Structures are given as C-alpha cells and as structure tokens.
Amino acid sequence: MGKKKVAAYTEEFRREAVRRSDQEGVTAAEVARELGIHPGQIYNWRRQFHRLSDKQFNSLNGVDYSKKESETERKLRRENETLRKEVEFLKKATAYFAKNRE
Structure with missing residues (x-):
C-alpha cells in the first residue's frame, strides 16, 4: 500500500477559506463543501491562524502580513522581492556568459 497523497493548499487559499467561514450566516461546513475539503481542515x-499568527499565515511573496502595513507598502515589498530575484538571476547569467567568453 502506498502513502495517501495530501493536497498542499496555498496560504492564500487557506486564508480565504477561513475568512469566508468567519462571515456571518456562513458555516465552515458550507465553505468546505464548496471547496471540496473536509470541514475539519477549515477549523x-x-x-492556526488565530493561535500561531506569528508562525503561520504571515508571509507571502516576501511580504509579512502579520505587520500593520498599508497596501502600498505591501505592494512595494512584493515588487522589491521580484526585482531582487531578477537581479540574482542576472548576476548568475552574467557570470555564466563571462566564463564562456574567456
């Protein structure tokens, strides 16, 4: 018998599921049924979201959502993270081509 494969849900997906289940008049079971997951997963x-907010559900794409920041600051942090990755790639590409040129 093989291991049962466990689905990995993104932090964004988990946050949205919890947010929707916290709305008035909506139950976790209803949201779970819509998303095709077990209600216990939302609980x-x-x-985790409420108890472990400093460890879980707090960063996505280099942005720490546990801090009180404006959306503009978050956008700039995301952009900064993207640019940082691009610079790292360009450094590696430059080194590679410089090596081949010799």
Whole structure:
C-alpha cells in the first residue's frame, strides 16, 4: 500500500477559506463543501491562524502580513522581492556568459 497523497493548499487559499467561514450566516461546513475539503481542515486552519499568527499565515511573496502595513507598502515589498530575484538571476547569467567568453 502506498502513502495517501495530501493536497498542499496555498496560504492564500487557506486564508480565504477561513475568512469566508468567519462571515456571518456562513458555516465552515458550507465553505468546505464548496471547496471540496473536509470541514475539519477549515477549523484547523482557523486555529492556526488565530493561535500561531506569528508562525503561520504571515508571509507571502516576501511580504509579512502579520505587520500593520498599508497596501502600498505591501505592494512595494512584493515588487522589491521580484526585482531582487531578477537581479540574482542576472548576476548568475552574467557570470555564466563571462566564463564562456574567456
């Protein structure tokens, strides 16, 4: 018998599921049914979100959402992270082509 494959959900997906289940008049079971997951999973994510906010559900694409920042600051941080990765790539490409030129 093989291991059962566990689906990996993005942090964004988990946050949205918890947010939707916290809305008035909506149950976790309803949201879980819509998303095709077990309701217990939403309860686990909610517990993690509330209890472990400094460890779980706090960063995405280099942006720390546990801090109080404006959306503009978050946008700039995301852009900065993207540019940082591009610079790293260009450094590696430059080194590679410089090596081949010799």
